[in-house]
Amino acid sequence: MNNAALYSQRPRDEFEILREKMVAYLREHYGIKDERVLEAMQKVPREKFVPEALKSQAYKDNALPIAANQTISQPFIVAKMTELLELSYDAFESPGSFVGRPKSRSRVLEVGTGSGYQAAILAHLTRMVYSIERIPQLAHEARKRLESLGIRNVVIKCSDGSLGWEIQAPFDAIIVTAASPKIPTPLLSQLKIGGRLVIPVGEDRNCQRLIRITKKESGFSVEDFGACSFVPLIGEHGWKQVQ
Ligand code: SAM
Secondary structure, eight states: OOHHHHHHHSOOOHHHHHHHHHHHHHHHTSOOOOHHHHHHHHHSOGGGGSOGGGGGGTTSSSOEEOGGGOEEOOHHHHHHHHHHTOOOOSSOOOOOSSTTOOOEEEEEEEEOOTTSHHHHHHHHHEEEEEEEESSHHHHHHHHHHHHHTTOOSEEEEESOGGGOOGGGOOEEEEEEOSBBSSOOHHHHHTEEEEEEEEEEEOSOSSOEEEEEEEEETTEEEEEEEEEEOOOBOBSTTSBSSOO
16 A cells, blocks of 8 residues: 555544644745645644643644743744745755655754754755754753654754854754844854855844845845744844843
8 A cells, every 4th residue: 555545544633634724824825835845834743842731722823932931933934934945855865754755955054943843844854954942941842852753853952043053064044033133143154155044133122024145156145025023032143131
């Protein structure tokens, strides 16, 4: 029996159906086009990344609180930022989590592991994900969560991600899931030529702009993808204090 036949015989849980609706909404309402991103969003069980008491809200169209006063981002923002990374899928065949699915060769850095949900989405799309979280409790719990889901291509370290991860650089793509008053310069220098940095930037603690920066042979191009709202990036090249 092939995989498709096996899949169709498996009983579907309520979350799988909610996930399907979420993905349809991302496609139809928000215009997310990258089918690989949508496929990853269909695979990753978001309910496993939110606190037990909020499981029933896991597929709502909003951010949710997690431990340590932080948040798991709105599904749309996760999909949009992942799409903006423009991971290329053409080069590499891998026996990864998607049966028969090629994965990108891209080396991706995430700053702000939080629950680990965004890292799990990236793990389905690319060969290696490096993720940095400043709060030890979150880093520890995210590691355990990803391990329990059998996701092995994410490395999490606990430190100030505004400094990047020098020893693992250069990266094809960097995603920052916390808002910075300015673009952290170490992240720019840790991008490959042609690499993309997607980051919320702004001096306002409540409202920022979602920015994509592409590193060119000579300089950088900057694109603005509209307003967004994130918890602060706290660190040497972000906000100096929590509030
Ligand atoms: N990507 C996460 C997810 O999928 O659940 C959501 C991230 S949450 C919106 C932002 C995270 O960035 C928080 O967990 C926060 O502790 C973390 N953070 C803030 N400043 C940081 C820094 N300098 N380095 C690393 N992580 C940082």
